[in-house]
Amino acid sequence: MKANPKKLRFCYIGGGSRNWAWVFIKDLAFEKEMAGTIHLYDIDPAAAKANETIGNKVMDTHNKGQWKFIAETSLQTALEGSDFVFISILPADFEEMTVDVHAPEKYGIYQSVGDTTGPGGINRALRTIPLYQDIAKAIEKWAPDAWVLNYTNPMSVCTRTLYEIFPKIKAFGCCHEVFGTQKLLSKVLVWAGKAEEGEVQREEIIINVLGINHFTWITRASWKNIDILPLFKKFVDKFAEKGFSEGGDKSWLNDPFGSGQRVKMDLFKHFGIIAAAGDRHLAEFCPPSWYLKNPRLVESWQFGLTPVSWRIMRREELKQKSEAYRNGSDSLVPEKSGEEGLRQIRALLGLGNLVTNVNLPNLGQAYGFPMGAVVETNALFSRDNVQPVFAGSLPNPLTNLALQHMENQEGIVQAAVERDLRKAFRVFLNDPQIRTLSREQAWKLFNEMTEKTLVPSFGYK
Numbered sequence: 017m018k019a020n021p022k023k024l025r026f027c028y029i030g031g032g033s034r035n036w037a038w039v040f041i042k043d044l045a046f047e048k049e050m051a052g053t054i055h056l057y058d059i060d061p062a063a064a065k066a067n068e069t070i071g072n073k074v075m076d077t078h079n080k081g082q083w084k085f086i087a088e089t090s091l092q093t094a095l096e097g098s099d100f101v102f103i104s105i106l107p108a109d110f111e112e113m114t115v116d117v118h119a120p121e122k123y124g125i126y127q128s129v130g131d132t133t134g135p136g137g138i139n140r141a142l143r144t145i146p147l148y149q150d151i152a153k154a155i156e157k158w159a160p161d162a163w164v165l166n167y168t169n170p171m172s173v174c175t176r177t178l179y180e181i182f183p184k185i186k187a188f189g190c191c192h193e194v195f196g197t198q199k200l201l202s203k204v205l206v207w208a209g210k211a212e213e214g215e216v217q218r219e220e221i222i223i224n225v226l227g228i229n230h231f232t233w234i235t236r237a238s239w240k241n242i243d244i245l246p247l248f249k250k251f252v253d254k255f256a257e258k259g260f261s262e263g264g265d266k267s268w269l270n271d272p273f274g275s276g277q278r279v280k281m282d283l284f285k286h287f288g289i290i291a292a293a294g295d296r297h298l299a300e301f302c303p304p305s306w307y308l309k310n311p312r313l314v315e316s317w318q319f320g321l322t323p324v325s326w327r328i329m330r331r332e333e334l335k336q337k338s339e340a341y342r343n344g345s346d347s348l349v350p351e352k353s354g355e356e357g358l359r360q361i362r363a364l365l366g367l368g369n370l371v372t373n374v375n376l377p378n379l380g381q382a383y384g385f386p387m388g389a390v391v392e393t394n395a396l397f398s399r400d401n402v403q404p405v406f407a408g409s410l411p412n413p414l415t416n417l418a419l420q421h422m423e424n425q426e427g428i429v430q431a432a433v434e435r436d437l438r439k440a441f442r443v444f445l446n447d448p449q450i451r452t453l454s455r456e457q458a459w460k461l462f463n464e465m466t467e468k469t470l471v472p473s474f475g476y477k
Contacts, residue, residue, distance in 0.1 A: 019099040021365050024052030027098040027159065029151060030105035031056025031087065032063025034334040036167050037104065038348060041071045041085075043358050045078040045350035049367060050358075056087045057094035063338075064088070070341045070348055078350050091151075095158040100361055103151060103174075104167040107144040110331065112469040114324040116140050119465050123457055125449050126308050128296035128321050131169045132230045133421055134449045137300075138428055139465045141173045142440060145432035146474045148174050152181035163364055165190055165357055166375075171229040172390040172425050175375050179388075180429060188402055189375030189390065191229055192355060193293040198223065200277065201237055201244050201290075203262070208247045211239070218354070223292075225373040225394050226382055226407040228418055228425075230297035232373070232392045233410060234290040248290060256281040259318045268318055272326050276318030279307055287414055295319040301421060304449050366399035376404055383409040389422050420448065435476045437466060 031037060037056070044054075054071065058064040064087040071085035088094035095101065106113075116136035117127050130136025148168075155164060155178075164187035168174045175189040198218035205211040216239060224236040237244040251260075259276025261267040268274035279295035283302075291298050296319050299307035307317050314321055340346035356372050363370040375392045381404035382391040393407040409415065424443050431439035444450055444462050453461065470476055 019365060021050045021367065022052070024050055024100070025098050026052065026054040027094045027101045027162070028054055028056050029091070029094070029101065029103045030058055030168075031067055031094075032058030032060045033067070033104050034063075034331075034338055035104075036102075037067050038070075039353045039355055040102070040357065041067070041074050041348065042350045043353050043355065044071075044083055045074050046352060047079070047358055048082065050362070050365070051082040052099075053084045053086055055094040055098070056085060057091050058087075061087065061089060066338050066342050070338070073341070073344075074348055074350060077347075091154050092158055095154055095162075098159040098162045100364075101155060101159060101162045101164045102167065102357070103148075103164065105144075105147065107140060107147055107168075108469060108471070110324055110328050112143065113140070113327070115465055115468045117324050119468075120449070120461060123453055123461055124310075125304065125452065126311060126314065126321055127449070128299055128308065128314065128319060130300075132171070132297065133300050133424070134447060135444065135461065135465065137170050138424070138440070138444055138447060139469060141170050141425075141428045142432050142466065142470060142476070143474070144168065144170065144174060145177050145429060146435075148177040149181050149433065152178045152185060155185060156182040160184070162186070163361075164188070165360070167191075170425075171375055172392075172422075173429060176377070176390045176425065176429050177433070179377055179390075180433060186402075188360075188395070189229065189392075190355075190357060190360070191373075191375065191392070193230060193297065194223070194225055194232055194234075194373045194392075195354060196294060197234065197280075197290065197292040200280075201239075201248065204244065204247050204251045205239055205242070207251060210242055210247065223394075224407055225292060225392060226410055227292070227392055227414075228390070228422060229375050229392050230293045231301040231418055231421065232292040233287075233414065234292045235408065235410070237290065245290070248284065252281040252284050256285060261318075268320070272320060272322045274320070278318045282317075287411055289411070289414075296322065300449070301417065302448070304452060308449070360397050363397035364400055364402070370397040371395070371405065372397070374402065376402070379404055381406050383407075384415045385419070385422060386426070389426055420446070435474065437476050440466075440476075 056064040068085045068087040075083045117130035120135045166189045171189045178187045198221045202216040223234045227233045259278045275295035280291045283291045341348045374395050378391045381393045394405040396403045427443040
């Protein structure tokens with residue numbers, strides 16, 4: 017890649033986003049060493065056009081002359097000549113996600129997120145993989161040398177599909193769940209009297225990361241010369257039963273993404289290493305009897321079953337904000353998010369190296385996991401290169417848990433690429449949450465979910 021940092025071309029697929037796109041706009045307002053154009057493509061052209069207006073207003077006020085946002089009406093014009101491609105899409109709509117998350121509840125299956133694993137994650141994958149096949153082909157045709165940053169869930173499945181369709185693609189999956197755990201570890205250091213409040217930046221906590229997205233683990237953690245794992249053990253001994261919430265014992269009840277960290281601490285007690293994702297995600301990778309058997313058990317573990325109705329309500333609020341930002345009655349205020357997309361891009365342009373966690377095909381960095389399957393470990397970012405860092409292996413019981421999900425991820429990619437619902441059902445049957453059902457019940461649920469959510473044009477048989 018011979019991109020000029022002052023003449024960059026970005027493509028944003030899902031450019032009408034009111035989440036990641038706004039985070040990107042706000043971060044970009046602080047970027048002075050790079051400049052260029054951001055080409056927004058979305059199946060909702062009006063949403064992309066709104067973000068064009070919002071982005072240019074922010075840049076005119078805070079970073080004039082550096083960046084220009086342009087809404088495009090075709091994927092080809094958005095992609096052609098791109099140095100970097102962002103993908104952040106919602107496969108179908110919240111009506112389909114309602115089926116993903118809530119249809120299984122009639123069968124006693126409860127999901128706290130429903131977008132990565134379990135019946136909801138599998139069904140979402142069946143909708144997302146065909147879209148990613150088309151995106152991968154488009155990148156191969158119009159931007160084959162671009163670096164591709166994927167933010168869409170199911171993260172592992174989406175990233176795996178990009179490589180399945182375009183093996184030479186330069187793609188990696190980005191997720192901030194590990195960042196949240198680093199922030200928790202900074203609080204552990206303060207609690208243990210090893211640091212002052214605000215002294216530790218999460219990036220200063222050096223960790224070894226290993227696993228699959230949303231079921232990621234930290235096997236080593238240190239700050240300066242301090243080994244954090246023994247401190248975390250003492251922290252767990254103190255808070256495992258009552259939970260730990262910054263805003264008070266019950267603050268997680270008012271946060272649809274919050275928790276009392278009890279799942280994370282319970283897993284540490286059993287496996288001796290730190291689970292590096294939010295409790296809502298971690299619970300879905302474990303046998304349902306552990307944390308998700310029923311809403312009462314979920315509440316006892318101090319996390320929530322985020323309803324899709326909340327997401328729908330939030331979308332309406334964001335639509336109103338978008339209109340206010342667009343017409344000038346309100347302003348999108350720049351602030352640094354802590355996300356690492358721009359830091360990764362800077363490193364790929366040769367503007368300073370970076371080590372951070374990303375999702376990539378396994379080239380041996382995750383011992384004990386299948387080669388080629390997408391794993392999450394640290395990687396070294398340098399000029400035009402992302403080099404996975406060898407992370408070692410997980411304890412055998414955790415490896416076995418993770419392998420079940422990896423096999424399902426590989427299986428659902430193949431089933432979706434072949435548009436074969438029979439193969440998809442075999443994967444569905446093999447999910448830990450579905451094993452609580454008879455085959456007849458599982459088949460009935462599978463048919464109900466797929467019939468209501470799979471677009472006919474996908475061509476499943």
